[in-house]
Amino acid sequence: MASSRDRQRKLARAKLDRQLARRAARARRRRQIQAGVGAAVVLLLIVAGTAWALGAFDDDGKQNTAAEEICLWTPQDATANTNLKDVGTPATTGLPTDGVSAMTITTNQGAPITVELDLATAPCGGASMAHLASRSFYDNTKCHEITAEGALRCGDPSGTGLGGPTYSFYNENVPTAPSASPSASPAPDQPPAYPKGTVAMIANPPGANGSQFLIFFKDYQTTDPKFPIIGRVTGGIDVVEKIGALETVDNGSGAKVKPKTDVVIQSLTVGEPVAQATAAPTPTSSATGAPSASPSAG
Incomplete structure (x- = not known):
């Protein structure tokens, strides 16, 4: 009887170890994804800030680069x-x-x-x-x-x-x-x-x-x-x-x-x-x- 209970405890422990390992792996993936998203957001903000500083969102700039209509047919x-x-x-x-x-x-x-x-x-x-x-x-x-x-x-x-x-x-x-x-x-x-x-x-x-x-x-x-x-x-x-x-x-x-x-x-x-x-x-x-x-x- 003792040996049977020991085997069950070992199996339960092994199952718990596998669950803990999977949870740890999922946690690592979440941290990696969050880190990647955070980096992308930071990069996007840097690009947007640079574009704004250079006038990319300036309406007048768009008007200046538009082709001028010269003739009406x-x-x-x-x-x-x-x-x-x-x-x-x-x-x-x-x-x-x-x-x-x-x-x-x-x-x-x-x-x-x-x-x-x-x-x-x-x-x-x-x-x-x-x-x-x-x-x-x-x-x-x-x-x-x-x-x-x-x-x-x-x-x-x-x-x-x-x-x-x-x-x-x-x-x-x-x-x-x-x-x-x-x-x-x-x-x-x-x-x-x-x-x-x-x-x-x-x-x-x-x-x-x-x-x-x-x-x-x-x-x-x-x-x-x-x-x-x-x-x-x-x-x-x-x-x-x-x-x-x-x-x-x-x-x-x-x-x-x-x-x-x-x-x-x-x-x-x-x-x-x-x-x-x-x-x-x-x-x-x-x-x-x-x-x-x-x-x-x-």
Whole structure:
């Protein structure tokens, strides 16, 4: 009997030892977990404190690093106007707002016409021209009108004067109206609102610019400027003057403004923005279409 009781006591003692060992192991794990959590909390507080000190939680900092929206492109309904062509829209942020871009217009009427787009005064006009050119929007389209203002009107693939992309943008860089003389005409000796070689957008209604543009082949003065200027011709003005002298016929609305000879833009390209040259040429006629250097026209 004694030996049996001794064996039971030994078994009970062994069981108790195992329970105590398991409890000790669990206690050690709890202490390790608590120590790890505590270290993580301390590290998090250090990181958060450093970030706060460096301004990571400063709302103004977030505003300063946000991309600035430069242009607003207003959607146009292509179902209401079937003359519109959907080629997407330009970006609204990250657009260049200084320097110039070179635009080259190759027509069936002679040497290419080169234009300097002014990105400082017309960033949205320049961005739109670059976007449309990258989509071949202008290629193989006709300049459908020689206007009474002395300009060649281009940029409508439909040739109706109603066409364009499925977006529009607001006016920028519209000339200031000249001072009027007592006769309500511009006072003498004032520079024209649109000198020869000016490139400007044209829209109907004004302010809803799309793709149509004017290239002036003679000076145009007005007391009510409404065409936003986007650039100026730097080469090939003689080609523009030649086109401006073409005979015109009825465009179907009773107005004799359509060139009797088709004026086709075979291609229109826009280069990457560059810093503006210090001595910019203004367009003058020459045998090769190359301009001579003189102060800027716009």
